[in-house]
Amino acid sequence: MGDANNDQNNFLKNMRTQLTNRSKYYLVAIMKTIKKKISFAELDEKTRWFEGQCRQAGLKVTPQRIAIYRELLQTDEHPSAEMLYEKVKKIFSSISLDTVNRTLLTLNEIGAAFTVEGSGDARRFDGGLDKHQHFKCVKCKRIVDFHHKPFDNIKIPAEISKKFTVLRKTVYLEGICDLCRYP
Numbered sequence: 001m002g003d004a005n006n007d008q009n010n011f012l013k014n015m016r017t018q019l020t021n022r023s024k025y026y027l028v029a030i031m032k033t034i035k036k037k038i039s040f041a042e043l044d045e046k047t048r049w050f051e052g053q054c055r056q057a058g059l060k061v062t063p064q065r066i067a068i069y070r071e072l073l074q075t076d077e078h079p080s081a082e083m084l085y086e087k088v089k090k091i092f093s094s095i096s097l098d099t100v101n102r103t104l105l106t107l108n109e110i111g112a113a114f115t116v117e118g119s120g121d122a123r124r125f126d127g128g129l130d131k132h133q134h135f136k137c138v139k140c141k142r143i144v145d146f147h148h149k150p151f152d153n154i155k156i157p158a159e160i161s162k163k164f165t166v167l168r169k170t171v172y173l174e175g176i177c178d179l180c181r182y183p
């Protein structure tokens with residue numbers, strides 16, 4: 001136990017040293033050890049990919065952008081801009097909700113995230129680019145990921161593909177979730 005704590009302390013110390021020399025986003029990784037659903041390795045790999053996407057789109061790779069993207073990757077809540085803002089402001093206390101909002105829309109534009117379908121409520125974002133579908137509870141607004149393979153291969157009707165260019169197709173289910181159904 002003591003050893004584990006020492007390891008953790010050394011890890012944090014090393015990270016802090018790196019922080020002064022390099023970009024600040026490592027801090028996010030440290031703070032999120034409890035809730036991560038992806039490994040550090042995967043997180044770093046995706047971050048590098050994201051930096052590439054930014055550069056390709058002529059965007060600056062700012063620590064704030066990186067932090068927002070990494071927060072998004074580490075949650076399966078499908079957060080709104082407000083939800084992310086609450087998290088990111090713990091790291092960048094001066095960040096504004098507007099910045100978070102605009103960053104999320106930028107992520108959307110460069111294909112690093114997308115908005116979850118469904119209307120009426122605050123826009124919700126998803127950084128999970130692996131194929132999956134959503135169930136949204138109309139009562140508690142929870143958005144749950146699921147993956148049903150046949151839904152990946154839905155055919156687009158000819159009359160649509162003749163007229164329009166389809167960029168994304170998705171199956172979206174809405175209803176009452178288990179927690180609301182059997183409280």
Ligand SMILES: [Zn+2]
Nearest residue numbers: 137140177180
């Ligand atoms: Zn519910």
Ligand SMILES: [Zn+2]
Nearest residue numbers: 126128132145
């Ligand atoms: Zn999702």
